[in-house]
Amino acid sequence: MFSIIAVQTGTMLRIFRNRGNLLLENLVHRQELTVPKRKRPRPRIAALDKLFWVLARRFWSARKQALIVVTPDTVVRWHRSGFALYWRALSRAQRVIGRRRISIEVRDLIFSMVIEDLIWGAPRIHGELLILGVAISGRTISRWMRRAPTDPEPAKHWLAFLRNHREAIAAMDFFTVPTITFGMLYCFFILGHDRRRILYFHVTRHPTSLWVVQQLREAFPYGTARRFLIFDRDAKYGAEVPAAIRSMKIKCIRTSLRSPWQNGVAERWVQSCRRDLLDHVIALSERHLSRLLAEYVSYYHDDRTHLGLEKGTPNGRAQCRASGSILSYDRLGGLHHRYDRAA
Numbered sequence: 001m002f003s004i005i006a007v008q009t010g011t012m013l014r015i016f017r018n019r020g021n022l023l024l025e026n027l028v029h030r031q032e033l034t035v036p037k038r039k040r041p042r043p044r045i046a047a048l049d050k051l052f053w054v055l056a057r058r059f060w061s062a063r064k065q066a067l068i069v070v071t072p073d074t075v076v077r078w079h080r081s082g083f084a085l086y087w088r089a090l091s092r093a094q095r096v097i098g099r100r101r102i103s104i105e106v107r108d109l110i111f112s113m114v115i116e117d118l119i120w121g122a123p124r125i126h127g128e129l130l131i132l133g134v135a136i137s138g139r140t141i142s143r144w145m146r147r148a149p150t151d152p153e154p155a156k157h158w159l160a161f162l163r164n165h166r167e168a169i170a171a172m173d174f175f176t177v178p179t180i181t182f183g184m185l186y187c188f189f190i191l192g193h194d195r196r197r198i199l200y201f202h203v204t205r206h207p208t209s210l211w212v213v214q215q216l217r218e219a220f221p222y223g224t225a226r227r228f229l230i231f232d233r234d235a236k237y238g239a240e241v242p243a244a245i246r247s248m249k250i251k252c253i254r255t256s257l258r259s260p261w262q263n264g265v266a267e268r269w270v271q272s273c274r275r276d277l278l279d280h281v282i283a284l285s286e287r288h289l290s291r292l293l294a295e296y297v298s299y300y301h302d303d304r305t306h307l308g309l310e311k312g313t314p315n316g317r318a319q320c321r322a323s324g325s326i327l328s329y330d331r332l333g334g335l336h337h338r339y340d341r342a343a
Contacts, residue, residue, distance in 0.1 A: 114148040166193040168227035171266040179283050190219050197314040198297045203290045209238035225250050299331045303338040
Protein backbone atom coordinates (compact mmCIF):
# COMPACT_ATOMS: atom_id res chain seq x y z
CA MET A 1 0.00 0.00 0.00
CA PHE A 2 2.83 2.38 0.89
CA SER A 3 4.61 1.70 -2.39
CA ILE A 4 1.47 2.53 -4.38
CA ILE A 5 1.07 5.84 -2.55
CA ALA A 6 4.76 6.65 -3.17
CA VAL A 7 4.38 5.98 -6.91
CA GLN A 8 1.27 8.14 -7.16
CA THR A 9 2.96 10.96 -5.22
CA GLY A 10 5.99 10.86 -7.51
CA THR A 11 3.77 10.93 -10.57
CA MET A 12 1.87 13.98 -9.35
CA LEU A 13 5.13 15.83 -8.59
CA ARG A 14 6.47 15.15 -12.07
CA ILE A 15 3.20 16.35 -13.68
CA PHE A 16 3.53 19.78 -12.07
CA ARG A 17 7.34 19.87 -12.53
CA ASN A 18 9.06 21.92 -15.20
CA ARG A 19 9.40 19.84 -18.31
CA GLY A 20 12.88 21.15 -19.06
CA ASN A 21 14.25 20.00 -15.71
CA LEU A 22 12.68 16.61 -16.20
CA LEU A 23 14.28 16.20 -19.60
CA LEU A 24 17.68 17.23 -18.22
CA GLU A 25 17.41 14.76 -15.35
CA ASN A 26 16.55 11.92 -17.71
CA LEU A 27 19.45 12.87 -19.97
CA VAL A 28 21.89 12.80 -17.03
CA HIS A 29 20.70 9.39 -15.90
CA ARG A 30 21.02 8.05 -19.44
CA GLN A 31 24.58 9.33 -19.59
CA GLU A 32 25.40 7.61 -16.28
CA LEU A 33 24.09 4.30 -17.59
CA THR A 34 25.86 4.61 -20.95
CA VAL A 35 29.40 4.81 -19.55
CA PRO A 36 29.38 1.41 -17.68
CA LYS A 37 27.87 -0.36 -20.70
CA ARG A 38 30.87 0.29 -22.92
CA LYS A 39 32.65 -2.88 -24.05
CA ARG A 40 35.93 -2.47 -22.19
CA PRO A 41 37.37 -4.23 -19.14
CA ARG A 42 37.29 -0.95 -17.23
CA PRO A 43 34.96 1.81 -18.49
CA ARG A 44 36.67 5.14 -18.98
CA ILE A 45 35.16 8.62 -19.22
CA ALA A 46 35.98 10.10 -22.60
CA ALA A 47 36.46 13.74 -23.49
CA LEU A 48 32.82 14.05 -24.75
CA ASP A 49 31.60 12.73 -21.40
CA LYS A 50 33.59 15.34 -19.54
CA LEU A 51 32.27 18.04 -21.85
CA PHE A 52 28.71 16.85 -21.22
CA TRP A 53 29.12 17.15 -17.45
CA VAL A 54 30.64 20.59 -17.76
CA LEU A 55 27.67 21.82 -19.82
CA ALA A 56 25.22 20.12 -17.45
CA ARG A 57 26.81 21.89 -14.50
CA ARG A 58 26.57 25.24 -16.26
CA PHE A 59 22.97 25.02 -17.58
CA TRP A 60 21.29 22.75 -14.92
CA SER A 61 21.11 24.14 -11.43
CA ALA A 62 19.51 21.03 -9.88
CA ARG A 63 22.33 18.65 -10.89
CA LYS A 64 23.55 18.08 -7.30
CA GLN A 65 20.36 16.30 -6.37
CA ALA A 66 20.99 13.70 -9.09
CA LEU A 67 24.58 13.11 -7.85
CA ILE A 68 23.54 11.88 -4.37
CA VAL A 69 24.56 8.17 -4.31
CA VAL A 70 24.24 7.21 -0.65
CA THR A 71 22.20 8.42 2.26
CA PRO A 72 23.67 9.99 5.44
CA ASP A 73 22.80 6.81 7.39
CA THR A 74 25.02 4.78 5.06
CA VAL A 75 27.93 7.14 5.63
CA VAL A 76 27.49 6.90 9.40
CA ARG A 77 27.39 3.10 9.20
CA TRP A 78 30.58 3.06 7.11
CA HIS A 79 32.29 5.30 9.65
CA ARG A 80 31.34 3.02 12.54
CA SER A 81 32.58 -0.04 10.66
CA GLY A 82 35.87 1.66 9.88
CA PHE A 83 36.22 2.73 13.53
CA ALA A 84 35.75 -0.87 14.71
CA LEU A 85 38.17 -2.21 12.09
CA TYR A 86 40.84 0.35 13.07
CA TRP A 87 40.83 -0.46 16.77
CA ARG A 88 40.58 -4.20 16.13
CA ALA A 89 43.80 -3.99 14.09
CA LEU A 90 45.53 -2.02 16.86
CA SER A 91 44.52 -4.52 19.54
CA ARG A 92 45.83 -7.47 17.51
CA ALA A 93 49.20 -5.84 16.76
CA GLN A 94 52.05 -7.32 18.85
CA ARG A 95 53.51 -4.47 20.80
CA VAL A 96 56.15 -4.72 23.52
CA ILE A 97 54.65 -3.61 26.83
CA GLY A 98 56.99 -2.75 29.69
CA ARG A 99 60.75 -3.36 29.58
CA ARG A 100 62.41 -4.62 26.43
CA ARG A 101 63.12 -8.35 26.51
CA ILE A 102 66.75 -9.47 26.56
CA SER A 103 68.19 -11.00 23.42
CA ILE A 104 68.58 -14.73 22.87
CA GLU A 105 72.38 -14.39 22.92
CA VAL A 106 72.35 -12.83 26.40
CA ARG A 107 69.92 -15.46 27.67
CA ASP A 108 72.09 -18.30 26.35
CA LEU A 109 75.14 -16.64 27.91
CA ILE A 110 73.42 -16.59 31.31
CA PHE A 111 72.45 -20.25 30.92
CA SER A 112 76.01 -21.24 30.01
CA MET A 113 77.40 -19.38 33.04
CA VAL A 114 74.91 -21.11 35.32
CA ILE A 115 75.89 -24.54 33.94
CA GLU A 116 79.65 -24.02 33.73
CA ASP A 117 80.06 -22.13 37.04
CA LEU A 118 77.91 -24.01 39.50
CA ILE A 119 78.85 -21.96 42.56
CA TRP A 120 78.21 -18.58 40.97
CA GLY A 121 75.22 -16.50 42.01
CA ALA A 122 73.35 -13.67 40.34
CA PRO A 123 75.74 -10.92 41.60
CA ARG A 124 78.78 -12.73 40.18
CA ILE A 125 77.11 -13.30 36.81
CA HIS A 126 75.90 -9.69 36.83
CA GLY A 127 79.46 -8.47 37.33
CA GLU A 128 80.78 -10.60 34.49
CA LEU A 129 78.08 -9.31 32.14
CA LEU A 130 78.80 -5.70 33.06
CA ILE A 131 82.48 -6.24 32.23
CA LEU A 132 81.42 -7.72 28.88
CA GLY A 133 79.37 -4.59 28.18
CA VAL A 134 75.94 -6.18 28.64
CA ALA A 135 73.61 -3.73 30.42
CA ILE A 136 71.12 -5.82 32.39
CA SER A 137 69.75 -5.69 35.92
CA GLY A 138 70.56 -8.17 38.63
CA ARG A 139 66.88 -8.99 39.15
CA THR A 140 66.56 -9.99 35.50
CA ILE A 141 69.54 -12.32 35.88
CA SER A 142 67.97 -13.91 38.96
CA ARG A 143 64.74 -14.49 37.07
CA TRP A 144 66.51 -16.13 34.13
CA MET A 145 68.70 -18.22 36.43
CA ARG A 146 65.57 -19.95 37.73
CA ARG A 147 64.74 -20.94 34.15
CA ALA A 148 68.21 -22.28 33.38
CA PRO A 149 68.73 -26.07 33.04
CA THR A 150 69.11 -27.51 36.53
CA ASP A 151 70.72 -30.80 35.50
CA PRO A 152 74.00 -30.14 33.67
CA GLU A 153 75.90 -32.99 32.11
CA PRO A 154 77.43 -35.22 34.81
CA ALA A 155 80.57 -35.51 32.69
CA LYS A 156 81.44 -31.87 33.40
CA HIS A 157 81.31 -32.50 37.16
CA TRP A 158 83.60 -35.51 36.83
CA LEU A 159 85.99 -33.71 34.49
CA ALA A 160 86.36 -30.80 36.89
CA PHE A 161 86.89 -33.22 39.79
CA LEU A 162 89.55 -35.22 37.94
CA ARG A 163 91.47 -32.13 36.80
CA ASN A 164 91.56 -30.59 40.25
CA HIS A 165 92.61 -33.76 42.10
CA ARG A 166 94.55 -35.84 39.55
CA GLU A 167 97.75 -35.82 41.64
CA ALA A 168 95.83 -37.44 44.49
CA ILE A 169 93.66 -39.82 42.44
CA ALA A 170 94.25 -43.45 41.61
CA ALA A 171 91.96 -45.85 39.80
CA MET A 172 91.71 -49.63 39.87
CA ASP A 173 89.91 -52.10 37.67
CA PHE A 174 89.88 -55.63 36.25
CA PHE A 175 90.00 -56.89 32.70
CA THR A 176 89.96 -60.43 31.37
CA VAL A 177 92.28 -62.27 28.99
CA PRO A 178 91.47 -65.70 27.46
CA THR A 179 94.15 -68.41 27.60
CA ILE A 180 95.21 -71.00 25.05
CA THR A 181 93.21 -73.65 26.91
CA PHE A 182 90.06 -71.51 26.76
CA GLY A 183 90.35 -70.49 30.36
CA MET A 184 90.06 -66.97 31.73
CA LEU A 185 92.69 -64.87 33.50
CA TYR A 186 91.86 -61.73 35.47
CA CYS A 187 94.26 -58.79 35.33
CA PHE A 188 94.10 -56.37 38.23
CA PHE A 189 95.82 -53.00 37.99
CA ILE A 190 96.02 -49.65 39.79
CA LEU A 191 96.75 -46.51 37.78
CA GLY A 192 97.74 -43.00 38.90
CA HIS A 193 95.93 -40.13 37.25
CA ASP A 194 98.74 -37.56 37.40
CA ARG A 195 101.05 -39.19 34.82
CA ARG A 196 98.93 -42.20 33.77
CA ARG A 197 101.52 -44.39 35.48
CA ILE A 198 100.71 -48.03 36.37
CA LEU A 199 101.26 -48.22 40.12
CA TYR A 200 100.59 -51.94 40.48
CA PHE A 201 99.30 -54.93 38.50
CA HIS A 202 98.81 -58.64 39.08
CA VAL A 203 97.25 -61.64 37.34
CA THR A 204 95.08 -64.38 38.88
CA ARG A 205 92.59 -67.05 37.92
CA HIS A 206 90.33 -66.67 40.95
CA PRO A 207 89.89 -63.06 42.11
CA THR A 208 88.22 -62.64 45.48
CA SER A 209 87.64 -59.68 47.75
CA LEU A 210 90.35 -60.84 50.18
CA TRP A 211 92.79 -61.21 47.29
CA VAL A 212 92.04 -57.63 46.20
CA VAL A 213 92.60 -56.37 49.76
CA GLN A 214 96.03 -58.02 49.79
CA GLN A 215 96.92 -56.43 46.45
CA LEU A 216 95.94 -53.02 47.81
CA ARG A 217 98.23 -53.47 50.81
CA GLU A 218 101.13 -54.35 48.51
CA ALA A 219 100.34 -51.49 46.13
CA PHE A 220 100.12 -48.87 48.88
CA PRO A 221 102.66 -49.43 51.64
CA TYR A 222 102.52 -47.26 54.72
CA GLY A 223 102.37 -43.54 53.84
CA THR A 224 102.17 -43.96 50.02
CA ALA A 225 98.41 -44.22 49.52
CA ARG A 226 96.59 -41.77 47.30
CA ARG A 227 93.79 -39.67 48.69
CA PHE A 228 91.08 -40.91 46.33
CA LEU A 229 90.57 -44.29 44.69
CA ILE A 230 88.08 -44.73 41.86
CA PHE A 231 86.59 -48.15 41.18
CA ASP A 232 83.35 -49.59 39.89
CA ARG A 233 80.66 -51.65 41.59
CA ASP A 234 82.00 -55.07 40.61
CA ALA A 235 80.68 -57.88 42.80
CA LYS A 236 84.25 -59.18 43.27
CA TYR A 237 84.99 -56.30 45.64
CA GLY A 238 82.24 -57.19 48.07
CA ALA A 239 82.09 -55.28 51.34
CA GLU A 240 85.67 -56.09 52.39
CA VAL A 241 87.43 -53.99 49.74
CA PRO A 242 85.66 -50.66 50.54
CA ALA A 243 86.23 -51.26 54.24
CA ALA A 244 89.93 -51.96 53.68
CA ILE A 245 90.27 -48.84 51.53
CA ARG A 246 88.72 -46.65 54.21
CA SER A 247 90.99 -48.19 56.83
CA MET A 248 93.95 -47.03 54.71
CA LYS A 249 92.55 -43.47 54.92
CA ILE A 250 91.65 -43.48 51.24
CA LYS A 251 88.34 -42.00 50.12
CA CYS A 252 86.28 -44.39 47.98
CA ILE A 253 84.90 -42.95 44.76
CA ARG A 254 82.58 -45.57 43.29
CA THR A 255 81.21 -45.07 39.81
CA SER A 256 77.55 -45.37 38.93
CA LEU A 257 76.07 -48.57 37.58
CA ARG A 258 76.97 -49.21 33.94
CA SER A 259 78.99 -45.99 33.72
CA PRO A 260 82.51 -46.96 32.62
CA TRP A 261 83.12 -43.42 31.37
CA GLN A 262 83.35 -42.30 35.01
CA ASN A 263 86.56 -44.33 35.26
CA GLY A 264 87.70 -43.28 31.81
CA VAL A 265 91.46 -43.11 32.48
CA ALA A 266 91.56 -46.76 33.57
CA GLU A 267 89.32 -47.82 30.69
CA ARG A 268 91.58 -45.97 28.26
CA TRP A 269 94.61 -47.89 29.53
CA VAL A 270 92.80 -51.21 29.09
CA GLN A 271 92.02 -50.25 25.49
CA SER A 272 95.66 -49.30 24.85
CA CYS A 273 96.89 -52.55 26.39
CA ARG A 274 94.56 -54.63 24.25
CA ARG A 275 95.32 -52.78 21.03
CA ASP A 276 99.10 -52.67 21.58
CA LEU A 277 99.63 -56.14 23.05
CA LEU A 278 96.78 -58.50 23.92
CA ASP A 279 95.16 -58.47 20.46
CA HIS A 280 98.43 -59.85 19.01
CA VAL A 281 99.36 -62.59 21.50
CA ILE A 282 97.85 -65.69 23.11
CA ALA A 283 98.33 -66.06 26.86
CA LEU A 284 99.66 -69.50 27.84
CA SER A 285 99.50 -69.16 31.62
CA GLU A 286 99.52 -66.70 34.48
CA ARG A 287 103.29 -66.52 34.42
CA HIS A 288 103.38 -65.91 30.68
CA LEU A 289 100.75 -63.15 30.85
CA SER A 290 102.49 -61.52 33.83
CA ARG A 291 105.75 -61.37 31.87
CA LEU A 292 104.02 -59.85 28.84
CA LEU A 293 102.26 -57.26 30.97
CA ALA A 294 105.51 -56.37 32.76
CA GLU A 295 107.20 -55.74 29.40
CA TYR A 296 104.25 -53.70 28.19
CA VAL A 297 104.16 -51.60 31.37
CA SER A 298 107.86 -50.86 30.94
CA TYR A 299 107.28 -49.90 27.29
CA TYR A 300 104.23 -47.84 28.29
CA HIS A 301 106.15 -45.89 30.94
CA ASP A 302 109.39 -45.23 29.08
CA ASP A 303 108.76 -45.38 25.34
CA ARG A 304 105.12 -44.95 24.34
CA THR A 305 103.96 -41.37 23.79
CA HIS A 306 100.61 -40.39 25.30
CA LEU A 307 98.06 -37.94 23.90
CA GLY A 308 96.95 -36.92 27.39
CA LEU A 309 100.54 -35.99 28.32
CA GLU A 310 101.11 -33.68 25.34
CA LYS A 311 102.80 -36.48 23.36
CA GLY A 312 105.09 -37.29 26.27
CA THR A 313 105.60 -40.50 28.27
CA PRO A 314 104.63 -41.18 31.91
CA ASN A 315 108.29 -41.28 32.96
CA GLY A 316 109.24 -38.24 30.91
CA ARG A 317 111.18 -39.38 27.84
CA ALA A 318 113.89 -36.90 26.89
CA GLN A 319 113.86 -35.34 23.44
CA CYS A 320 116.76 -36.21 21.17
CA ARG A 321 118.96 -33.70 19.40
CA ALA A 322 118.21 -32.85 15.79
CA SER A 323 121.35 -34.40 14.27
CA GLY A 324 122.80 -37.90 14.16
CA SER A 325 121.74 -41.25 12.74
CA ILE A 326 118.51 -42.85 13.94
CA LEU A 327 118.60 -46.19 15.72
CA SER A 328 115.66 -48.58 16.13
CA TYR A 329 115.14 -50.80 19.19
CA ASP A 330 112.67 -53.68 19.38
CA ARG A 331 109.96 -53.60 22.02
CA LEU A 332 107.52 -56.41 22.96
CA GLY A 333 109.18 -58.94 20.67
CA GLY A 334 109.10 -56.61 17.66
CA LEU A 335 105.47 -55.47 17.96
CA HIS A 336 106.71 -51.96 18.67
CA HIS A 337 109.94 -50.05 18.38
CA ARG A 338 111.73 -47.17 20.01
CA TYR A 339 113.70 -44.71 17.93
CA ASP A 340 116.67 -42.73 19.20
CA ARG A 341 119.53 -40.85 17.64
CA ALA A 342 123.03 -42.22 18.00
CA ALA A 343 125.23 -40.40 20.47
